[in-house]
Amino acid sequence: xxxxxxxxxxxxxxxxxxxxxxxxxxxxxxxxxxxxxxxxxxxxxxxxxxxxxxxxxxxxxxxxxxxxxxxxxxxxxxxxxxxxxxxxxxxxxxxxxxxxxxxxxxxxxxxxxxxxxxxxxxxxxxxxxxxxxxxxxxxxxxxxxxxxxxxxxxxxxxxxxxxxxxxxxxxxxxxxxxxxxxxxxxxxxxxxxxxxxxxxxxxxxxxx
Amino acid sequence: xxxxxxxxxxxxxxxxxxxxxxxxxxxxxxxxxxxxxxxxxxxxxxxxxxxxxxxxxxxxxxxxxxxxxxxxxxxxxxxxxxxxxxxxx
Numbered sequence: 001x002x003x004x005x006x007x008x009x010x011x012x013x014x015x016x017x018x019x020x021x022x023x024x025x026x027x028x029x030x031x032x033x034x035x036x037x038x039x040x041x042x043x044x045x046x047x048x049x050x051x052x053x054x055x056x057x058x059x060x061x062x063x064x065x066x067x068x069x070x071x072x073x074x075x076x077x078x079x080x081x082x083x084x085x086x087x088x089x090x091x092x093x094x095x096x097x098x099x100x101x102x103x104x105x106x107x108x109x110x111x112x113x114x115x116x117x118x119x120x121x122x123x124x125x126x127x128x129x130x131x132x133x134x135x136x137x138x139x140x141x142x143x144x145x146x147x148x149x150x151x152x153x154x155x156x157x158x159x160x161x162x163x164x165x166x167x168x169x170x171x172x173x174x175x176x177x178x179x180x181x182x183x184x185x186x187x188x189x190x191x192x193x194x195x196x197x198x199x200x201x202x203x204x205x206x207x208x
Numbered sequence: 209x210x211x212x213x214x215x216x217x218x219x220x221x222x223x224x225x226x227x228x229x230x231x232x233x234x235x236x237x238x239x240x241x242x243x244x245x246x247x248x249x250x251x252x253x254x255x256x257x258x259x260x261x262x263x264x265x266x267x268x269x270x271x272x273x274x275x276x277x278x279x280x281x282x283x284x285x286x287x288x289x290x291x292x293x294x295x296x297x
Contacts, residue, residue: 063289112249132265154260179221186253
């Protein structure tokens with residue numbers, strides 16, 4: 001990790017000193033992350049791609065304002081989130097300004113689904129295209145605040161602090177939302193696993 | 209203290225992230241040793257996370273990277289990054 005940071009800092013200094021083409025190299029490891037962040041907010045491929053381009057160009061233009069007190073990835077994610085929110089507001093109309101105010105409900109069922117015949121699910125089940133498709137749909141259908149936290153934490157692998165910083169929420173809220181998101185996904189996917197899995201050898205490895 | 213299933217479920221996410229304290233972790237593990245239902249929930253949740261991390265699950269639009277770098281190139285031909293504040297370039 002240290003190496004990545006050092007290389008990045010070096011690249012950024014060189015870009016700012018005039019070797020601007022190096023920005024291509026700087027951004028390459030994060031292209032996917034930026035797109036997925038935008039997609040988690042606006043849920044439309046074309047708009048997410050436009051937004052990702054815009055966010056990355058913004059990062060290029062304002063690279064000098066990156067201070068190095070946050071990680072570059074967190075800084076970039078914040079730009080991507082802002083771009084996504086801006087687009088969402090525009091799409092929903094200026095009147096509706098409640099996106100960032102959305103809070104987690106205190107009520108609600110966030111308990112996981114028991115699966116008693118879990119030993120019958122074969123490892124190959126994870127290789128099924130249908131299962132990946134089901135997961136994609138389930139993530140899309142999560143309430144926005146849960147999908148965004150889930151995307152940053154479990155898809156882009158930001159840590160709790162970085163996720164909190166990028167979304168402008170506190171770490172406690174990240175943990176609550178992440179837990180609920182995971183439980184909702186577990187619940188959504190368990191029936192799918194059950195109905196599509198042929199009875200075969202056990203597969204869930206118990207890492208205790 | 210003996211944990212019931214509901215308590216284990218409440219902490220499953222933190223357990224996976226390894227952010228529960230050592231005492232609670234031991235209690236959860238003790239519970240998991242004899243509770244198949246909770247073990248299955250834990251394992252299925254973990255597998256969903258593995259699936260999420262699989263690059264094939266969430267794919268980028270075809271040609272995304274190429275279009276992005278073309279657009280960046282155009283932008284670079286037009287402009288420089290704004291110079292750092294208070295520092296000569």
